[in-house]
Amino acid sequence: MTKILITGGSGLVGSHLSQMLAASGYDVRHLSRSVTGKEQFPTFEWDIAARHIDPLALEGVTHIIHLAGAGVADKKWSPARKKVIVDSRVESTELLRQKVAELDVGLQQFISASAIGIYGADTGDQIVDEEAPHGSDFLAEVVEKWEAAADHFQDITQVAKVRIGVVLSEKGGAMVEVLKPVKAYVGAPLGRGTQYMSWIHIEDLCQIFKYVLEQQLTGTYNATAPNPVTNEALTKSLAKATGRPMFLPNVPAFVMRLMLGEMAQIVLGGNRVSCEKIQSQGYQFKFTNVESAVNDLLTAK
Numbered sequence: 001m002t003k004i005l006i007t008g009g010s011g012l013v014g015s016h017l018s019q020m021l022a023a024s025g026y027d028v029r030h031l032s033r034s035v036t037g038k039e040q041f042p043t044f045e046w047d048i049a050a051r052h053i054d055p056l057a058l059e060g061v062t063h064i065i066h067l068a069g070a071g072v073a074d075k076k077w078s079p080a081r082k083k084v085i086v087d088s089r090v091e092s093t094e095l096l097r098q099k100v101a102e103l104d105v106g107l108q109q110f111i112s113a114s115a116i117g118i119y120g121a122d123t124g125d126q127i128v129d130e131e132a133p134h135g136s137d138f139l140a141e142v143v144e145k146w147e148a149a150a151d152h153f154q155d156i157t158q159v160a161k162v163r164i165g166v167v168l169s170e171k172g173g174a175m176v177e178v179l180k181p182v183k184a185y186v187g188a189p190l191g192r193g194t195q196y197m198s199w200i201h202i203e204d205l206c207q208i209f210k211y212v213l214e215q216q217l218t219g220t221y222n223a224t225a226p227n228p229v230t231n232e233a234l235t236k237s238l239a240k241a242t243g244r245p246m247f248l249p250n251v252p253a254f255v256m257r258l259m260l261g262e263m264a265q266i267v268l269g270g271n272r273v274s275c276e277k278i279q280s281q282g283y284q285f286k287f288t289n290v291e292s293a294v295n296d297l298l299t300a301k
Contacts, residue, residue, distance in 0.1 A: 001025070001026070001027045002026050002027065002062050002063060003026075003027040003029070003060050003061050003062050003063070004021060004026050004027065004028050004029070004061070004062070004063045004064070004065060004213070005029050005030075005031060005057060005058065005061045005063070005064045005065070006018055006028060006029070006030055006031070006064075006065045006067060007030075007031045007046075007064070007065070007066050007067055007068035007092065007096070008066075008067030008068035008069065008113075009028075009030035009031070009032070009041065009043075009067070010030065010032065010039075011067060011068075012167065012169055012171060012172045012173055012202070013067055013113070013164075013167065013202065013205060013206065014030075014067045016169070016202050016203075016206050017065070017067075017206040017209055017210070018030070018040075018041055020206050020207070020210060021210060022041070024210070028041050028042075029041055029042040029043070029044065029057065029061075030042070030043045030044070031043075031044055031045075031046045031053065031057055031068070032044070032045060032046070033045070033046065033047065044056055044057030046095070048087075048088070048091050048092050048095055049091075051095055051098070053095065053096070053099045055099075055103060058099060058100065058103050058105045061105055061107065062106065062107065062108045062109070063107070063108060063109045063110075063111065063213055064096060064100075064107065064109075064110050064111070065111045065113075065209060065213070066092070066093060066096060066110070066111065066112045066113060066150070067113045068088065068089075068092050069085070069088045069089040069092070069113070069146075070084045070085050070088040070089075072085055072117075072139065072142075072263075072266070073263065073266055076260065076261050076263055077138065077261060077262050077263050082138065085142055086142055086145060089142065089145070089146040089149070090145050090146060090149045093112065093146065093149035093150055093152070094149055094152070096110075097149075097152050097153055097156070100153075100156060100157075101156060107153075107156060107157040108157060108158065108216075109157055109158045109159075109160065109213065109216060110150065110153040110156075110157050110158070110159050110160075111159075111160045111161075111162065111209060111212055111213060112146070112147070112150035112159070112160070112161050112162070113161075113162055113164055114143055114146060114147055114150075114161040114162060114163040114164065114220070115139070115142075115143050115146075115163055115164050116128075116163050116164065116165050116198055116222060116224060116271050116273050117135070117139035117140060117142070117143050118134050118135065118139075118140050118143035118144060118147070118163065119132050119133075119134065119135055119140070119271050119273070120133075120134070120135020120136065120137060120140050120269075120271075121135060121137045121139065121140075121265040121266075121268075121269035122195065122265070122268070122269030122270055122271070123135075123270075123271045123272065124196075124270075124272075125196070125272060126272065127272050127273070127274050128271060128272065128273055128274065129222065129273075129274040129276065129277060130163070130219075130220045130221065130222060130277055137265065138262065139265075139266075143163075147161050147220070158216060158218045159218060160212045160217050160218050160219060160220075160221070161219070161220045161221070162208060162209060162212060162221055162223050163220060163221065163222045163223060163224075163273075164200070164205060164223050165197075165198040165199055165200045165222070165223060165224035165225075165228075165271075165273060166197045166198060166199040166200070166224075167199075167200060167202055167205055168199050168200065168201050168202060168290075168293050168294065168297060169201075169202040169297065170297040170298065171202075173202075174197075174199075175238070175294070175297065178234065178235060178238055179238055179242070182235065182238050182239050182242060182244050182246075183242060183244060185244055185245065186248060187235055187238070187239050187244060187246055187248070188235065188246070188248040188249065188250055188251050189230075189231050189232035189235050189250045189251070190231050190235075190250065190251050190253075190256060190267045190268065191231070191250065191251070191252070191253040191256060191267070191268040192250065192253070193230060193231050193232035193235075193250050194230050194231070194232065195230065195231050195268065195269055195270030196228045196229070196230055196231075196270040196271060196272040196273075197228060197229060197230065197231055197234050197270055198222075198224035198225070198228040198270075198271050198272060198273035199224065199225055199228065199229065199234065199290060199293070200223055200224050200225045200287075201225065201286065201287040201293040201296065201297070203286060203287070204223075204225065204285050204286055204287055205223050207283075207286070208221070208223045208278060208283060209223075211278075211281075211282075211283050215281065215282070217281060221277055221278045221281075222273050222274060222275050222277065222278065223275070223278070224273045224274075224275050225275065225285055225287060225288055225289075225290070225293070226275055226279070226285060226288045227288055227289050227290070228271075228272045228273060229290045230270075231267070231270065232250075233290065234290060237290050237291050237294045238294055238298075240291075241291075241294045241295055241298045242298065253268050256268055
């Protein structure tokens with residue numbers, strides 16, 4: 001049986017992906033910083049700072065899906081927080097690489113999460129694909145280092161990197177944050193509102209990870225839906241789906257910068273990202289327009 005070790009398995013994407021893979025008959029296990037014994041999946045402890053992974057975690061593992069990393073929007077970007085964001089991705093990847101080699105794990109594939117932030121905070125209306133130049137801002141530098149660490153697995157096994165866009169889920173992430181003011185009748189586009197948000201329904205995102213695994217794909221793939229929308233269009237879709245009005249003026253960019261500091265670039269910038277490469281490999285999206293994605297999530301089960 002294919003045995004898959006997932007880091008970040010209890011997070012928004014990891015929990016959905018774990019359920020999907022387990023339902024398809026895969027043997028799923030997690031790495032976690034703490035183990036309570038009450039976890040749904042077999043869970044093993046790791047400590048990145050101490051350079052430790054429970055050896056049992058890697059026993060018989062054929063695939064690693066590496067999702068772990070400190071949330072980039074959880075706290076303001078102080079120098080200390082920036083270091084945590086980088087180290088949680090790079091050092092964790094390097095630790096996995098070290099232990100896989102030391103324990104001579106018969107790994108068939110290493111799949112790493114990545115992010116469309118590699119293209120830069122704001123690429124305007126230009127459509128960017130996997131070959132587009134990288135940005136020079138903080139998040140672009142984070143993703144470059146993250147992917148470089150993942151590439152160190154190439155002398156051991158096949159490597160794939162999934163550049164994740166704006167994940168839409170009713171359980172957390174960007175959509176829930178945008179929904180809060182909308183539901184409170186104070187929803188409004190941010191900044192100019194015309195910045196693109198390359199979104200993806202969480203179901204499609206997890207199906208892409210599964211597709212990369214099952215098709216044994218290598219290389220880098222954007223995980224964004226075929227029709228990116230502007231910040232204003234996404235906000236209006238959420239307002240319509242929840243029956244809330246949209247009559248307030250845009251929230252000025254300077255207000256967002258006062259509130260968030262440098263981190264405001266996440267919401268004030270945007271990328272219009274192409275998913276043609278993963279489609280050319282045969283992946284078919286379930287949700288191709290934001291209205292159907294939002295309606296599916298907000299009328300969810």
